[in-house]
Amino acid sequence: xxxxxxxxxxxxxxxxxxxVAETTAQARARFFNSGNAFNLKMPKVPRARFDxxxxxxxxxxxxxxxxxxxxSAAIGCPxxxxxxxxxxxxxxIAAGDSxxxxxxxxxxxxxxxxxAGRTQISGETMAWGPGDxxxxxxxxxxxxxxxxxxxxxxxxxxxxxxxxxxHLAPPAPGDAAVDPVHYTxxxxxxxxxxxxxxxxxxxxAGVALIFSSERTADSRNAMPSLTLAMNTLEPxxxxxxxxxxxxxxxxxxxxxGCFSMIDGERITxxxxxxxxxxxxxxxSHHNAGPAPARFLIVQDGGWHYHARTMGFAFRE
Numbered sequence: 001x002x003x004x005x006x007x008x009x010x011x012x013x014x015x016x017x018x019x020v021a022e023t024t025a026q027a028r029a030r031f032f033n034s035g036n037a038f039n040l041k042m043p044k045v046p047r048a049r050f051d052x053x054x055x056x057x058x059x060x061x062x063x064x065x066x067x068x069x070x071x072s073a074a075i076g077c078p079x080x081x082x083x084x085x086x087x088x089x090x091x092x093i094a095a096g097d098s099x100x101x102x103x104x105x106x107x108x109x110x111x112x113x114x115x116a117g118r119t120q121i122s123g124e125t126m127a128w129g130p131g132d133x134x135x136x137x138x139x140x141x142x143x144x145x146x147x148x149x150x151x152x153x154x155x156x157x158x159x160x161x162x163x164x165x166x167h168l169a170p171p172a173p174g175d176a177a178v179d180p181v182h183y184t185x186x187x188x189x190x191x192x193x194x195x196x197x198x199x200x201x202x203x204x205a206g207v208a209l210i211f212s213s214e215r216t217a218d219s220r221n222a223m224p225s226l227t228l229a230m231n232t233l234e235p236x237x238x239x240x241x242x243x244x245x246x247x248x249x250x251x252x253x254x255x256x257g258c259f260s261m262i263d264g265e266r267i268t269x270x271x272x273x274x275x276x277x278x279x280x281x282x283x284s285h286h287n288a289g290p291a292p293a294r295f296l297i298v299q300d301g302g303w304h305y306h307a308r309t310m311g312f313a314f315r316e
Contacts, residue, residue, distance in 0.1 A: 043076045045083050045247055045278035047262050054273050057090035057153050058114070064094045066101070069274055081161035083247040085225070085300040088274055091154040093117065093146040104170050105158035106138040107178050107223040109298055111251060112185075113272050115152025119144045122173075124180050131185025133211060133296070135222050137176030139169075155251050155274070157298045159225050177224050181213045192232060207232045208297075219305065227301035232294055233258065233287035241284040245311040246299040248277035253296060257289025269295075282315045 021027035050069040057067040067090040070080045082088045093099045093115070101108075110119075116129040121142035126134060136142055138158075146152040163170065171177070191209050200207065211228040212220050222228035227246070233239060233255075241261070252258070252269040260267045260275065262283040267275055277283050287293045304310040 043074060045276065046071060046074050047265060047267060047278060047281075048274075048276040049267055049270065050088075050274045051270060053090055054270075057092045058272070062092045062094075062151070064092055064097045064099055066091060071276075077161060077164075079161060079164035081164075082249060082274075083161070083276060083278075083300065084165075085159060085162045085303065086247065086249055086298065087158050087160045088249050088298075089156045089158075091144065091152075091156050093144055093152045093154075095146055095151050096148040097151075098143055098145040100141060100143045101156075102141050103138065103158050103160055104163055104168075105160045106163065106171055106225065107176065108136050108138065108156055108158040109222060109226060109228055110134040110136065111155040111253075111296055113153040113155055115146055115150050117144060117146040117152045121180050126180065126182045128182070129185065131188065133183040133188065133228070135178055135181040135211070135213065135228070137171065137178050137180065139171040139173060139176055155272075155296075157226070157249055159223070159300070162225060162300075162303075178213060178215055178222075181211075181222075183211060188230060192230065196232060196234075219302065221302045221305070222298075223302060224306075225300060225302035227297075227299045227305075229297050230294060231285070231297055232292060233285060234292055235287055235290055238284055238286040241282050241315040243280060243282045243311065243313055243315055244299075244301075244304075245279050245309055246301040246304050247279045249298045250275045250277065251296040253294040254291065255287065255289065255293035255295060256291065258285070258287050258293045258295075260285050269293075280311070284316075 015030050018026055018029050053067045053069050069082045069088045072081045080087055112128050112130050112132045114130055119126045119142050121136055121140045195209055208229040208231045210220055211222045251274055255269040258269040260283055262277055263281045
């Protein structure tokens with residue numbers, strides 16, 4: 001049988017094609033060896049604070065639309081990404097206007113920064129206001145409508161990069177792993193009050209309210225792949241240095257005088273700016289201000305919990 005490609009024997013395994021290939025499928029093969037297969041040098045996830053996207057979305061005359069925080073060029077992704085598995089955006093909805101989203105994601109997390117409105121999804125309607133949190137299933141194409149008297153700004157985090165990496169589609173209607181969940185600001189405040197009244201356990205990683213739902217309660221996650229927490233810091237306190245393999249996407253809600261130390265670099269907080277803590281970098285959070293701090297954190301922790309690779313450890 002004649003071959004499509006032939007080459008004389010030679011030291012192979014550096015991305016080499018087959019020495020002999022008798023079919024097109026065989027010709028597509030490439031070979032490496034244990035000396036060069038594991039030396040990939042991927043760009044590190046940059047530490048970042050996204051002021052420009054926040055300022056654009058919150059500007060007085062900002063248009064209805066999506067304001068992404070895209071670091072794909074810096075991390076070598078061929079698709080929009082804030083971190084390799086997560087994409088964060090601000091959503092701006094002009095007064096009385098509507099915004100329909102069609103994210104290629106298995107779900108999304110939303111926090112209402114300002115304004116009021118309603119979200120329609122899966123035959124349900126959720127009326128929201130400042131401080132509310134929502135988790136929505138993917139594949140449902142929600143429609144967000146702002147109140148007639150003022151614009152609205154929402155913070156949105158999805159796992160679109162994870163699906164894009166594998167060329168996957170969002171779940172079909174009815175097949176999502178999560179249902180619409182609405183956490184009101186009032187209920188969040190009640191839960192935080194209870195939490196902060198309790199003594200802190202030995203080895204506890206700060207004081208954080210973890211968001212979950214009926215369908216994800218076993219994993220304690222907001223979505224199978226994403227964890228969601230409202231962290232708090234009292235004035236003059238800090239969350240001690242620690243490390244984990246999940247990347248953290250943080251929204252600073254309240255925190256004058258607060259900052260984070262990430263591998264020795266100081267990142268000052270700015271209200272409603274989004275900050276990135278790269279995976280596996282040692283970090284701590286500090287409140288040097290006069291009032292309690294609040295910060296909402298989304299992590300790609302669900303992947304790591306499932307793979308048993310979270311790698312959480314204190315570093316002091």
